[in-house]
Amino acid sequence: MPLHEDYTVRIDAFQGPLDLLLYLIRRAEVDVHNIPIHEITDQYFGFLKQIDHVDIDLAGEFLVMAATLIEIKSRTLAPPKARAEADGDGGAPAPRDDVDPRHELVQQLLAYQRYRNAAEELNHRRDEFRLRYAATVRPELDRAPVDAEDAGVELEDAHLLDLFDAYERIVGSIDFARLGEHRVEYDDTPIALHQEDLLDQLRRAPMRRASFRRIFEGRTRLEAIGLFLAMLELARQRMILVEQNEDGGEIEIAVVEDPVEESVSDDASRGSA
Structure with a gap:
């Protein structure tokens, strides 16, 4: 220039x-x-x-x-x-x-x-x-047994290991031996599509939330893997909340409300009224 x-x-x-x-x-x-x-x-x-x-x-x-x-x-x-x-004036040594x-x-x-x-x-x-989602690890050896009277204590967020435990239980409930010969398949579905699928499912659910198990119902193994990775990414971006009301209880996934979208919805509902 x-x-x-x-x-x-x-x-x-x-x-x-x-x-x-x-x-x-x-x-x-x-x-x-x-x-x-x-x-x-x-x-x-x-x-x-x-x-x-x-x-x-x-x-x-x-x-x-x-x-x-x-x-x-x-x-x-x-x-x-x-x-x-000029540089040497004043008694200072002149530079080269x-x-x-x-x-x-x-x-x-x-x-x-x-x-x-x-x-x-x-x-x-x-x-x-x-943009990082802080993950905390539960030390299994240091966990005290939960008393019946303390069963209703609410946890702010589910631990990352809770998600993996729940996912392993879902995969473990599938009897792959009955499916016959197993063939490794390559799924090139972008994670972004799984994210859209998950968000759409949550937005259509009552109260815009669904249980962890319900999200994976009727899904193939490849779809389940894609949804699980999408869930981790959306949680990292703080677009969804992962909640557990009691230790060892059901994990629920909820959409983080968009203030702009919520305001528009409220205005529309007031206008129709």
Whole structure:
């Protein structure tokens, strides 16, 4: 993209002057190690001129960077000898002539880019973690027997092992020996279709919930496997609830109500009334 193209940006859209410089460099499609300092400086000042209302606290760092860019630009325009004399004023040792005036700025940009990439990666992992369904393991050896008077204690959610236990009981109740010779079949049905099947079945059920066993009634083994995987995925996405009212009791699956859908349904019912 040409460097001179028009652009519109806002000062509060950037975390700081380095963020703005990276934006301009990416927009120009140039290597950060070879910054066209003259064009970037002109664009930077063009950006500052667009600011109508300046927040001193916010704009202070941008103005400091503007002064830095002017200094770097002047050093690149000056002959090497004059640049060495100017750098050596004040008693400080003059730097070598072959040192690129942009070097320090490039190092700052690279360091900032690394920090920003790390921050984006952490945000991405945080978003991924939010979609995970926390699974707890029941230590069988530490489980105390349930007294009759405590049989009505409600559990907030069924444990993951409860689901596997229930699934194993369903599969175990099928007498595969009576089915004759067993042939391994490949089922390429996408899990998404099983998810739609499960959600449709739950939405048509009374109270939009059904027992774990009822969901698998009349299903083939391949369908049961697909539905079970779909159930785990929907639970991970928090689109369904897996509930168990008592320890060792029946597991029920319920659809998580959609607030928008529920509001529309309520409005429709009130309108018909």
